[in-house]
Amino acid sequence: MSALHIAPDYSLTPAQVYKDMTLRYIARFQTLDLFRSCDLETCPPGFSSFVPDYASPKSESRLFTVHAHAGSQQSYVGTGDGGIVVRGVNVDGVCKVSPARKPLAVRTHEGDNHADIIATYRAWEPPGLMESPYPLGGTLLDAFVLLLSNGFCKDAYYDGHLPTFAESCDTFTACVWSGGDAELRTEPSHRAYVNELTSDRRGEVFFTTEKGYLGVSPASVKAGDVVAILAGASVPIVLRPQHTLDTRKYQIVGPCYIQGLMLGEGLLGSLPPGWMGVMHETRKWCFQTTDSALRTWEDPRLWSLPGHWQAHFCDIENKGESCQGACEIEYVRGARLADRWFLDMMSGERRREDPRLTIEGLEEGRVVLEAFELV
Incomplete structure (x- = not known):
């Protein structure tokens, strides 16, 4: 809590406290994974749909983190009426939901x-x-x-x-x-x-989309909902349109699993032939050729790093000037991968996140993102 600069204020309602905590967390960590715990059906009165009810225990059926966001990050933009705007891709609309719940x-x-x-x-x-x-x-x-x-x-x-x-x-x-x-x-x-x-x-309910995708979700999905891949959210999110003549807004229904869209395909497209995504021993996603000859952190769908950025595989805390970005051979041993970090040679910034996977980086890579106003 101290890292998020949260101080107790007992005059606030639970809805206000939980919303403040949610927005601070998103801004601090540049992730939307808290949305995996949202559930429109059980959303308490006065809560925004993008704010989980932290007082309600969440089961494992809320879906494990996967890699639908391709490792991307984002924060949010606030609106004047209490909503937020996030960016992502509208994948498809839900057309049929099975009445049989698992x-x-x-x-x-x-x-x-x-x-x-x-x-x-x-x-x-x-x-x-x-x-x-x-x-x-x-x-x-x-x-x-x-x-x-x-x-x-x-x-x-x-x-x-x-x-x-x-x-x-x-x-x-x-x-x-x-x-x-x-x-x-x-x-x-x-x-x-x-x-x-x-x-x-x-997930407990099965649904199909207009394009024929298959999905499951613990949330109460309905025909007419849309499936979105949001930058910073490791699983697809089901949204319910709240459009009027003047505005296009959405409520978060809950997370979902869409077969074929869990490894960044919604943002970056399909992996090239001969490549697959695999879970690394460190519980992070990496990429491997189907013949197992090569494993790498580098997503084969990504474009080259901007010229002023370097990828490093040595200790991020190393302040020496000797490393010029050629440390991969020394630090990668066999099938094990060393942690990778990135250096901005213009500003000196060091970061573990790939600069190509910020909102700005995705747009520079010509990924077309849509704005979703959440309420």
Whole structure:
């Protein structure tokens, strides 16, 4: 709290205190990830939709941080009527929401409700699942298989308990598709994917967008809502238009997971062929060739650094003049990556964040951003 310069003021309402804290946090850390805890359905009276209710416990189903923002940062611009303006990309509109909401997993001595959860996924199966292409590449089946596990597979996360993508597809076909075989769900070869399907980390409602994207969200999404990728927000955010003849405003409905848009595709486009995003041992996202020959922090979709910026891999606290930006070979060892930081040679500023991923940097890279006024 001291870093945010917050002092107690008991004359303020909870709504005012929480809003002040939210805005100070955004301004200080240049991140919009607090929006992951927003929930329009349970938003208390008098609260702005972009202010989480910090008195209400949030479950894991509010979605883990991913990389939809591509590592970008931003603060906000205040409006005269208490709203804020943030920048991002309007990806698509929600057109259909499944009436079947996934139940929370329950495990007791008498058993579990895995069958009910699997039945919900059966109800979610989109038409043409086995033969249709997915708008963002690949097949609709592949997209649906990954969606149900929020993309958690060993190919990207490396964690030993996770299934590979191939194992996920096999288990889905055997145990989920069109009802599946309940007896197979406990088989060792299928258990890893079933565990992901029945974890409480999942979003609870399934929806599709006008372009055919598949999404899940713990929020009460409705047809007519829009999905936005906001710079500084690690997951897509569902917004509800509040437009009038004079203004275009939005309320935050809540976070969501959109298959194919969780690694910066909404801001920077698809990764080039032969590249994939993977979770580094430090729990940050890096990029790797599909043949595993190269791992790097550098997003292959980014343009060159501005001429007055240098990337460094030595100690950011090093004040010596000897390093001229050629420290990568010395500090990168095998598959492990050294932390990277950036030096502005004009001003002497040192920062850990990529200058290309600020709002100004994105616009210089010709990323077209829209302004969203949130209320």
